[in-house]
Amino acid sequence: MGSEIGNSTNAPVASPASLLSLRGLTRRFGGLTAVDDIDLDLAKGELVSIIGPNGAGKTTLFNLVTGLDRPDGGAVRLDGEPVTHFSPEKLAGHGIARTFQLGRVFGNLSVMENVLIGAHTRLRAVKPATPLIGPLLELGLALLRPAAVRAEEERLREEVRGILARFGERLLPRIDQPAYSLSYANRRRVEIARALALKPRLLLLDEPTAGMNPTETTEMQGLVAELKAEGLTILLIEHKLDMVMRLSDRVVVMDEGKKIAEGAGEDVRNDAKVIEAYLGHGLSQRAADARETAA
Template sequence: MSSQEQPTDTSTAESTILEVEGVSKRFGGLVAVDDVSFTLDQGTILGVIGPNGAGKTTLFNVVNGFLDPEEGSVRLNGVDITHADPSEHAKQGMARTFQLVKPFGPLTVLDNVMVGSFLKTGSRKEAEKLAMKRLEFLGLEEIADVPAQNITVAQKKKMELCRALATDPEIILVDEVMAGLQQEEQREILDALERINNAGTTIVLIEHVMDALMEISERIIVLNEGKLIADGEPDEIGTNDEVIEAYLGESWREQQERMSDA
């Protein structure tokens, strides 16, 4: 066999952490995710973009076990997790954040994050230590004892990230963590994601804040009407005609042209 004819099944390759193969998810007559396939190398930051309703969150829900797909499979480190529930995913090393943050309001920030760390340890002391470590990581330690219902949107988004990180994941799915935040807060989250990634964690990031996403992603996949329409490096995606037409818009192209002329 020549080197061009290597088998395409990479499930045994050490560097492949996630394999999504031919996944479809329907809601009645609507095909929310339509035959989507991609693989992901360990340590990558993958961006996921596409218009509202394209199927991005639904794809996360399938990958994370909240929804069962009608077709296709999801493998984590070579293990088929297609029909495993979310707590099983957490044990296997996958965590996610939610687009709509619904904290346990009366509980403190620390207790909310401990919901994550209790997936790793049964000891309250240990869970608290893990959770505090994550709160310090994102600069939330001073509000550890504040009820979650009293904190700002930006703090809630960071708390949500801490809760996911408190499970000590190998791979984390982050759904629109920067939406609605000030630029400075977005920058803090970008820095945190970079530090998380530098420590070896693979990150999949759904985001509409394009500058931030283009900056941090090594690779981007694009969904439109449930279908994967592009998969490539940020530069390729940013100049892809189909992606511009479906999502980025002509104003994006003009802005890029202005920037390259300057």
């Protein structure tokens, strides 16, 4: 377990105010423990960043929280409810949304369609109240109630336009263009828009500014700051430490699967173990920046 910097509480059980609570989360790949006994609490409205050298286990941790991978040990709770082995779809239904390090959009779908996918978990008119009845009834309802479905879809399209407006003129003018025709940065924005369309309670952002230039990075930082100001709870993986320092309520440092430090940004930045972990992996901030610029 990592040291707590400027924070003496490290409770063994989930605090009642936690939206997300991880206890002893562990994932092994053969002889490698990619995530090693991680405890983490995220209070509602908090923005916590996870930093650490390449291969530290950050993305694997995200995969465990979002159901893309199954832990070998430990527990995940969302708002006090155990959700450890839930599927990604079920977790999305519970309000967990994420973006991916390398960006994942459907190239042949338009910007609008890509973002609508995020809203799908919230469709009411075509969704039966009991999940047991499943997709067949969903289809039946869609056929029987086209007016309600159309009305709901139009409402969602309006919502999507509102979400896209958050990105200024980056996406709105391209709303009907296929995602494959977009720039890399715009594809990443579409992915974030899709995550927002889910109206998440918890948003996990995996290197949202990877491959972005300084102007684009500043814009993305502004958007994340806005989301935080609106009360969204955010878990952020980011290599750009300046951004991490500006945005985070708390920073967690991972190295070789373990949490090696946790606390306020500046304290963590100056922590001897953290400096050693970065230098030990040959990854100074300058090297990280160079990597991002080159991406």
